[in-house]
Amino acid sequence: MGLLSDPNRRRALISLLTRLNTPICIVCYMAGVAWFMGLAFEPFTLRTYMSENAMGSTMVEERFPAGERALATGREFSAHKKRTGGMPVEWLMKTMQAKGLEVFTQRFSRTLPFPDENKERYMVRGTNVYGILRAPRAPRTEALVLSAPCSPGDNNNQAVGLLLGLAEYFRNQIYWAKDIIFLVNEHDLIGMQAWLEGYHHTNTTGMDWSPLQGRGGSIQAALSLELSSDIITSLDLVLEGLNGQLPNLDLANLFYAFCQKIGVLCTIQGKLQRNDWDSVSGYSHAVQTMMLMVMKQASGRPWGDHGLFLRYHIEAATIKGVNSFRQYKTDATTIGRLLEGMYRKLNNLLERLHQSYFFYLMPSLSHFVSIGYYMPAFGLLAVILLLRALDLWVQLSTPPQRTEDGSSPGVLSLLTPLVISHLTGVALYMLPIRFQEMAVEHFPVSETEAVVLTAIAVYTLLSPGTEQGWRVLKLVAVLYLAVLLGCTALINFSLGFILALTLVPVAAFVTPHVPKVLSAFILVILSPACTLLFSVFFFQELQEMPISFQDGWLLFLSVISQGILDHSLYGSLVYPLITLLVYPCWLLFWNILFWN
Amino acid sequence: YINIYSGHTNNWAVLVCTSRFWFNYRHVANTLSVYRSVKRLGIPDSHIVLMLADDMACNHRNPKPATVFSHKNMELNVYGDDVEVDYRGYEVTVENFLRILTGRLPPSTPRSKRLLSDDRSNILIYLTGHGGNGFLKFQDSEEISNVELADAFEQMWQKRRYNELLFIIDTCQGASMYERFYSPNLMALASSQVGEDSLSHQPDLAIGVHLMDRYTFYLLEFLEDIHPASKTNMNDLFKVCPKSQCVSTPGHRTDLFLRDPGSVLITDFFGSVRKVELTMETINLTDPIEQLESGELQKEMHTYADQLPVSEIIHQKPKQKDWHPPDGFILGLWTLILLVFFQTYGVKHLKHIF
Numbered sequence: 001m002g003l004l005s006d007p008n009r010r011r012a013l014i015s016l017l018t019r020l021n022t023p024i025c026i027v028c029y030m031a032g033v034a035w036f037m038g039l040a041f042e043p044f045t046l047r048t049y050m051s052e053n054a055m056g057s058t059m060v061e062e063r064f065p066a067g068e069r070a071l072a073t074g075r076e077f078s079a080h081k082k083r084t085g086g087m088p089v090e091w092l093m094k095t096m097q098a099k100g101l102e103v104f105t106q107r108f109s110r111t112l113p114f115p116d117e118n119k120e121r122y123m124v125r126g127t128n129v130y131g132i133l134r135a136p137r138a139p140r141t142e143a144l145v146l147s148a149p150c151s152p153g154d155n156n157n158q159a160v161g162l163l164l165g166l167a168e169y170f171r172n173q174i175y176w177a178k179d180i181i182f183l184v185n186e187h188d189l190i191g192m193q194a195w196l197e198g199y200h201h202t203n204t205t206g207m208d209w210s211p212l213q214g215r216g217g218s219i220q221a222a223l224s225l226e227l228s229s230d231i232i233t234s235l236d237l238v239l240e241g242l243n244g245q246l247p248n249l250d251l252a253n254l255f256y257a258f259c260q261k262i263g264v265l266c267t268i269q270g271k272l273q274r275n276d277w278d279s280v281s282g283y284s285h286a287v288q289t290m291m292l293m294v295m296k297q298a299s300g301r302p303w304g305d306h307g308l309f310l311r312y313h314i315e316a317a318t319i320k321g322v323n324s325f326r327q328y329k330t331d332a333t334t335i336g337r338l339l340e341g342m343y344r345k346l347n348n349l350l351e352r353l354h355q356s357y358f359f360y361l362m363p364s365l366s367h368f369v370s371i372g373y374y375m376p377a378f379g380l381l382a383v384i385l386l387l388r389a390l391d392l393w394v395q396l397s398t399p400p401q402r403t404e405d406g407s408s409p410g411v412l413s414l415l416t417p418l419v420i421s422h423l424t425g426v427a428l429y430m431l432p433i434r435f436q437e438m439a440v441e442h443f444p445v446s447e448t449e450a451v452v453l454t455a456i457a458v459y460t461l462l463s464p465g466t467e468q469g470w471r472v473l474k475l476v477a478v479l480y481l482a483v484l485l486g487c488t489a490l491i492n493f494s495l496g497f498i499l500a501l502t503l504v505p506v507a508a509f510v511t512p513h514v515p516k517v518l519s520a521f522i523l524v525i526l527s528p529a530c531t532l533l534f535s536v537f538f539f540q541e542l543q544e545m546p547i548s549f550q551d552g553w554l555l556f557l558s559v560i561s562q563g564i565l566d567h568s569l570y571g572s573l574v575y576p577l578i579t580l581l582v583y584p585c586w587l588l589f590w591n592i593l594f595w596n
Numbered sequence: 597y598i599n600i601y602s603g604h605t606n607n608w609a610v611l612v613c614t615s616r617f618w619f620n621y622r623h624v625a626n627t628l629s630v631y632r633s634v635k636r637l638g639i640p641d642s643h644i645v646l647m648l649a650d651d652m653a654c655n656h657r658n659p660k661p662a663t664v665f666s667h668k669n670m671e672l673n674v675y676g677d678d679v680e681v682d683y684r685g686y687e688v689t690v691e692n693f694l695r696i697l698t699g700r701l702p703p704s705t706p707r708s709k710r711l712l713s714d715d716r717s718n719i720l721i722y723l724t725g726h727g728g729n730g731f732l733k734f735q736d737s738e739e740i741s742n743v744e745l746a747d748a749f750e751q752m753w754q755k756r757r758y759n760e761l762l763f764i765i766d767t768c769q770g771a772s773m774y775e776r777f778y779s780p781n782l783m784a785l786a787s788s789q790v791g792e793d794s795l796s797h798q799p800d801l802a803i804g805v806h807l808m809d810r811y812t813f814y815l816l817e818f819l820e821d822i823h824p825a826s827k828t829n830m831n832d833l834f835k836v837c838p839k840s841q842c843v844s845t846p847g848h849r850t851d852l853f854l855r856d857p858g859s860v861l862i863t864d865f866f867g868s869v870r871k872v873e874l875t876m877e878t879i880n881l882t883d884p885i886e887q888l889e890s891g892e893l894q895k896e897m898h899t900y901a902d903q904l905p906v907s908e909i910i911h912q913k914p915k916q917k918d919w920h921p922p923d924g925f926i927l928g929l930w931t932l933i934l935l936v937f938f939q940t941y942g943v944k945h946l947k948h949i950f
């Protein structure tokens with residue numbers, strides 16, 4: 001007989017499962033965490049390599065000569081920007097036209113749901129200016145984008161200058177097989193969102209923009225440039241985009257290959273690469289780099305202007321110029337040559353980048369871990385939930401020792417906690433923005449605070465149910481959490497893993513019989529809100545800018561408000577996920593704890 | 597009596613590049629460099645069938661339009677200004693290639709797209725592209741196998757479409773393509789053995805691609821030294837691109853060839869050399885014109901020498917095949933019928949039948 005159909009063997013297996021459930025769960029949890037930490041260990045990673053055959057190696061000759069002229073253009077741009085107090089639209093249009101591009105503008109306006117304190121804006125109105133370099137001999141079916149943001153103050157002037165210098169140089173070449181669009185967007189991400197929506201004729205976020213008069217073909221790849229100084233010491237690559245989506249690894253490989261060829265120092269997450277992987281400090285450096293990427297990916301924010309392209313299946317990355325105190329400096333001509341080389345290689349593409357990985361983690365710029373290697377870490381955590389579910393199922397199917405209440409737990413007693421917790425989640429999702437209009441004098445985030453606290457207070461007062469009832473509820477809650485975390489980890493591994501790290505122990509140990517006060521305290525510590533608080537402090541530590549508790553609390557509140565803004569401005573899904581799905585799930589466990 | 601002279605009267609060349617896309621620039625350059633050598637040595641365009649799967653000279657990414665270079669720093673433009681491509685782009689398919697070789701082309705095919713060889717023709721066939729063990733890839737969508745190629749050559753032999761044939765292939769694992777040949781008078785050269793990759797030569801940084809493959813690069817260098825009066829023979833051709841230059845090991849096959857390779861001149865295949873005898877004495881020719889009686893018609897009609905005797909093929913009786921036992925299907929069908937019959941009527945009726 002088979003293993004599962006033989007009743008004797010099945011009984012033995014089940015008794016093994018129930019006896020050893022807790023030890024196996026603990027072992028799985030340790031193994032999951034250890035696997036995750038081991039991902040940054042260099043022998044377990046793979047070297048990056050170029051997968052796309054059409055891009056080949058870096059064999060092009062870069063001849064961009066005009067770095068100084070580009071910087072001069074940047075200074076002109078800065079002067080005109082000061083004079084107009086915003087985007088110097090006429091000057092940009094005139095300059096781009098003089099360089100031989102087809103120039104168009106797009107107006108957009110958007111009222112944020114509540115004032116954004118970080119960037120100090122509420123009613124945003126702006127103009128994007130873009131020029132299209134038409135490919136001399138090719139049909140206008142494909143395009144590449146190079147963008148630089150028009151930032152207030154003294155930021156990113158050199159980026160716009162370099163963009164215009166490259167535009168002039170590219171215009172004189174005849175080997176372009178795709179149109180190149182040079183975009184200067186105002187109000188960084190809001191302007192970029194307006195441009196992308198206009199380009200693709202979609203309107204997902206309710207922004208108001210004028211239609212685009214000129215268009216290229218379908219965009220194959222995009223690079224966003226952020227350069228705020230004449231001389232730089234290193235180039236930083238930013239990959240994380242909206243909802244934790246990453247561009248194809250080939251784009252990072254291309255950047256790294258050109259960095260090595262030209263001899264520019266390149267970093268990821270702002271951290272340099274180290275060669276001593278077998279020492280403790282080398283390993284911790286790699287772990288820090290990887291954890292920074294995990295944190296950034298889990299937040300679901302776009303960390304550069306490129307982040308919004310990814311949703312349209314356009315591979316995009318942001319290149320930031322960093323000027324720190326190092327001896328070896330790189331000038332604008334070299335950066336121009338690097339970008340020229342990258343664009344010549346992207347020009348050779350026949351299809352969109354698809355040969356390399358879309359899901360990966362990078363402990364350094366030259367090593368990566370693909371989804372096949374990092375998923376088992378999450379799988380080990382999800383197994384705990386499944387083991388607990390099996391255990392509960394076994395307990396539920398054995399008949400109760402004392403038949404004190406003949407009725408089996410009704411569907412109603414199960415549905416009530418589910419419905420109430422989801423309604424609370426919906427309230428948490430909708431109330432902060434709604435009540436903002438009513439409570440203008442408060443900061444928006446204190447609304448969120450208030451809602452969360454009220455929800456918890458309201459909820460502990462409700463707790464109906466029978467003895468068996470909590471088991472059924474826990475079974476449902478554990479399976480619900482498993483499915484939720486599984487789906488999240490597939491789309492955004494970092495978010496799924498971080499939530500799993502804190503919520504899986506909660507789900508595993510909570511029953512009505514554990515000591516209530518201590519468990520309530522642990523439950524609150526491991527709730528999504530506190531996880532976010534700890535993540536904020538951890539993130540600051542990783543970036544080597546540790547902050548005090550007050551600053552940390554304010555940063556935490558601003559992170560929540562940014563999350564709400566991201567959701568309404570760009571369609572980020574982290575805020576709805578947490579409020580509508582994860583928080584109700586946590587509330588179910590809270591309910592189980594206070595079952596009586 | 598050992599035949600050291602070829603006995604051919606005309607030369608043909610079929611030059612095929614099977615891969616498309618910009619990063620396969622070097623395959624087009626390979627084919628065009630052989631084309632250039634072959635033309636220079638005397639084979640006219642009417643006797644060359646040039647098949648290029650993609651247009652590199654006018655590709656949008658070519659920084660020097662209308663050129664295809666074989667040496668870096670743009671020393672040698674093999675595209676020239678008198679290139680005649682017979683099969684271009686998507687016309688380069690396995691089917692078209694085999695039809696050219698065997699001559700089975702629709703009547704509407706123009707002469708420039710036909711291989712009009714006869715039994716006194718020496719043919720050079722050059723293939724390049726991406727290949728593997730036993731196959732050559734055409735255009736990312738289909739392959740030709742070494743068995744098909746060998747059978748095509750056998751068809752050519754049976755239809756007396758060649759006198760001698762030289763087959764050169766420059767792909768990865770190229771030697772696998774000539775392993776299956778079984779027709780006489782075939783000589784074959786390949787750029788690499790089974791299990792080896794043929795490597796590309798130098799890249800040109802201004803153009804951004806590899807310009808040539810190593811084997812054909814050194815072949816081109818070798819051929820540049822050949823002129824129509826050269827007496828260089830095949831043994832020198834076998835020495836082109838040793839392992840130190842090519843990294844792969846070129847191979848060749850001469851067992852099907854009736855003459856000794858040492859007596860085969862390079863120009864027997866790569867050039868179109870006419871045998872010219874100068875003489876100082878007058879030769880009396882018979883008068884070709886016969887006076888006919890007026891009113892008498894020529895009885896003897898000239899017949900058209902049909903290259904493809906379709907009528908014979910259509911009216912051919914099928915060969916007597918060996919008797920095979922009936923098909924499984926027929927057996928099964930009869931079994932079913934019998935079973936149903938006996939099921940319905942019962943076995944006791946059997947005695948009424950027999």
